[in-house]
Amino acid sequence: DAMVIQNPRYQVTQFGKPVTLSCSQTLNHNVMYWYQQKSSQAPKLLFHYYDKDFNNEADTPDNFQSRRPNTSFCFLDIRSPGLGDAAMYLCATSGAQETQYFGPGTRLLVL
Amino acid sequence: QQQVKQSPQSLIVQKGGISIINCAYENTAFDYFPWYQQFPGKGPALLIAIRPDVSEKKEGRFTISFNKSAKQFSLHIMDSQPGDSATYFCAARGNTDKLIFGTGTRLQVFP
Numbered sequence: 001d002a003m004v005i006q007n008p009r010y011q012v013t014q015f016g017k018p019v020t021l022s023c024s025q026t027l028n029h030n031v032m033y034w035y036q037q038k039s040s041q042a043p044k045l046l047f048h049y050y051d052k053d054f055n056n057e058a059d060t061p062d063n064f065q066s067r068r069p070n071t072s073f074c075f076l077d078i079r080s081p082g083l084g085d086a087a088m089y090l091c092a093t094s095g096a097q098e099t100q101y102f103g104p105g106t107r108l109l110v111l
Numbered sequence: 112q113q114q115v116k117q118s119p120q121s122l123i124v125q126k127g128g129i130s131i132i133n134c135a136y137e138n139t140a141f142d143y144f145p146w147y148q149q150f151p152g153k154g155p156a157l158l159i160a161i162r163p164d165v166s167e168k169k170e171g172r173f174t175i176s177f178n179k180s181a182k183q184f185s186l187h188i189m190d191s192q193p194g195d196s197a198t199y200f201c202a203a204r205g206n207t208d209k210l211i212f213g214t215g216t217r218l219q220v221f222p
Contacts, residue, residue, distance in 0.1 A: 004154075006154075031208050040215070040217075041214075041215070042200055042212035042213065042214055042215050043155065043200075043212060045209060045210075048208065048209070050208060088152075090154050090155070092154075094208060096208065099145060099157055099160060100145075100157075100210055101157065102147075102154035102155045102156065103154050104153055104154045105152075105153065105154045107152070
């Protein structure tokens with residue numbers, strides 16, 4: 001019944017060791033988003049895809065990359081995680097100009 | 112002009128009371144205003160949403176009041192319950208696929 005699925009739910013990585021977070025959706029939505037959320041803060045948009053068109057936010061660090069191989073899947077790659085990248089990473093989807101639906105998030109811990 | 116201002120930052124309400132959270136915006140191009148509820152360690156979940164052509168929308172104990180001329184909207188939770196204890200985010204969307212989030216309100220409902 002899950003609509004937006006994120007794996008893993010918890011990820012522990014070492015400082016500087018690349019990590020990939022994944023998101024899949026069963027809603028067939030054409031827009032997919034990646035957000036970073038730190039404690040007691042609102043979600044911060046990193047980038048989004050409209051179909052295969054990639055839209056990067058101006059203040060998203062180069063350390064963050066994304067791939068969307070097909071409609072259902074989207075990946076967030078953190079090339080060299082720093083301690084400041086420890087956060088909850090949220091994936092969301094929407095139809096064009098429609099409501100955004102969020103996944104349960106992946107909690108990233110950087111040691 | 113892209114900001115959404117949310118208040119209060121935190122709110123403590125007794126069981127059975129009314130919880131009220133307020134948001135204000137500047138951008139008149141915004142045309143969709145959702146509220147999200149987020150429990151600790153979970154992704155935000157859409158609670159209720161409104162478009163500016165109506166002044167009020169009610170779903171169960173949750174009501175959005177919308178004042179287009181004042182560029183303000185608010186969430187009212189009637190008969191607040193301990194299970195409503197969560198962080199609430201207002202948001203706004205204009206002619207893009209991106210949401211602009213408020214800063215969040217942490218609601219605690221005590222028995």
